[in-house]
Amino acid sequence: MAQIGHPMLAQMTHDEGARDNFIFSLKRHVSSTVGPGNRNLYFGKVLPALEKKYGRPPKNRHEVRKAMEREPYYQSWSALMRVGQEMMWDSVGESVDRQVDGLIAKYKKRRNKLGTVRTDPDFKVPRYLTAVDHHGMPGSYHTETREDDVRAGAVYDRGAFLFQIGGAGGVLMDARGQAMAAYLRENHPDFKPKRILDLGCSVGMSTLVFCDAYPDAEIHAIDPGAPLIRYAHARAEHLNKKIHFSQQNAEFTDFEDESFDLVMSHVMVHETSGTAIRNIVRETHRLLKSGGMMAHLEVPVRYKDLDLCEQAMRDWQTYYNEEPFWGGACTLDLCAVSEEFGFHDAEDGYQQQPRERFGPSSGFTQKANSSGGWWYVMSAVK
Ligand SMILES: C[S@@+](CC[C@H](N)C(=O)[O-])C[C@H]1O[C@@H](n2cnc3c(N)ncnc32)[C@H](O)[C@@H]1O
Numbered sequence: 001m002a003q004i005g006h007p008m009l010a011q012m013t014h015d016e017g018a019r020d021n022f023i024f025s026l027k028r029h030v031s032s033t034v035g036p037g038n039r040n041l042y043f044g045k046v047l048p049a050l051e052k053k054y055g056r057p058p059k060n061r062h063e064v065r066k067a068m069e070r071e072p073y074y075q076s077w078s079a080l081m082r083v084g085q086e087m088m089w090d091s092v093g094e095s096v097d098r099q100v101d102g103l104i105a106k107y108k109k110r111r112n113k114l115g116t117v118r119t120d121p122d123f124k125v126p127r128y129l130t131a132v133d134h135h136g137m138p139g140s141y142h143t144e145t146r147e148d149d150v151r152a153g154a155v156y157d158r159g160a161f162l163f164q165i166g167g168a169g170g171v172l173m174d175a176r177g178q179a180m181a182a183y184l185r186e187n188h189p190d191f192k193p194k195r196i197l198d199l200g201c202s203v204g205m206s207t208l209v210f211c212d213a214y215p216d217a218e219i220h221a222i223d224p225g226a227p228l229i230r231y232a233h234a235r236a237e238h239l240n241k242k243i244h245f246s247q248q249n250a251e252f253t254d255f256e257d258e259s260f261d262l263v264m265s266h267v268m269v270h271e272t273s274g275t276a277i278r279n280i281v282r283e284t285h286r287l288l289k290s291g292g293m294m295a296h297l298e299v300p301v302r303y304k305d306l307d308l309c310e311q312a313m314r315d316w317q318t319y320y321n322e323e324p325f326w327g328g329a330c331t332l333d334l335c336a337v338s339e340e341f342g343f344h345d346a347e348d349g350y351q352q353q354p355r356e357r358f359g360p361s362s363g364f365t366q367k368a369n370s371s372g373g374w375w376y377v378m379s380a381v382k
Pocket of ligand 1: 129141176177199200201202203204205206222223224225228248249250251265266267268271272273276
């Protein structure tokens with residue numbers, strides 16, 4: 001499985017490609033082969049020890065995680081996971097730095113040719129986004145060091161392929177959009193949105209899918225990261241997709257009341273704060289026409305569907321991968337939140353992405369935990 005090149009994708013030299021291949025293999029080995037050993041450790045040693053100590057099974061994932069963190073096997077796995085992540089961003093970042101000026105020039109050349117792009121020099125990126133370097137990506141999504149910077153977008157586009165251990169991402173890294181479109185097609189075949197908004201679009205990987213899924217629709221996409229929005233725009237222009245990108249916070253947008261039929265997001269919820277997600281649901285209700293739909297796709301990790309060992313393993317993201325809202329998102333009942341803000345017919349479940357784009361199995365035992373093309377999707381109607 002390879003990532004399809006497009007004019008905005010930073011090119012790799014032979015040596016950079018070899019280094020990325022090594023990192024890709026290391027990350028896959030650590031997650032698929034070393035990671036599952038933690039289950040043997042837990043059931044063979046840690047669980048019996050906890051039961052002996054307390055005279056009862058562990059109460060929650062935190063008890064399990066703390067006990068696992070004392071084990072050298074877990075510590076080694078955790079260190080390898082973190083090192084793989086840091087190597088990945090270093091490798092991709094160095095490659096992008098070589099060519100970032102050229103990418104900015106390409107952005108400027110195609111600006112506002114088919115779709116549009118709007119950034120706001122006075123925009124205040126929320127603190128819950130500036131406080132961490134998400135998933136270890138230095139500078140996260142918002143950092144700018146030069147005029148018309150696109151670096152964060154270029155790094156994210158290349159890194160996301162390695163990040164997701166390749167296969168699960170799709171050749172244009174659009175697996176999440178493909179899964180969302182399949183969900184809507186299969187479960188709401190008569191729903192034909194005319195105006196669509198994608199929240200937390202990053203570089204527009206998922207957004208692009210909707211140009212083909214609903215060719216008559218007008219498509220908008222927002223994200224607080226200016227370098228992402230610029231890169232997303234240039235990427236879409238070069239791929240001949242008409243999308244209107246703007247730098248905005250999904251909590252408080254400048255769109256008019258009741259102006260969209262579909263407001264959606266792809267893996268945004270786990271990267272936004274618990275307070276923000278409630279604001280976003282409220283704002284989405286304002287933006288939707290009556291009968292319009294809100295839909296969120298997320299990492300396929302609902303803690304309620306997993307045993308405590310899996311929950312504790314997945315919580316590694318919260319504590320060691322700079323994903324502070326991961327655990328909160330994986331325990332959040334989005335259907336209940338949507339009903340709180342006036343939505344009805346809320347539904348959720350797991351959706352398999354279409355086409356032969358499934359990645360290698362993560363080695364974990366439960367379907368909800370598989371990286372083989374499954375995603376969590378929820379929707380609700382205004
Ligand atoms: C993992 S990335 C999303 C990737 C993208 N949707 C995709 O499928 O390729 C999460 C994105 O959510 C954005 N985000 C977080 N909080 C947000 C908010 N309050 N409003 C809009 N976007 C937000 C981040 O800036 C980031 O780009």
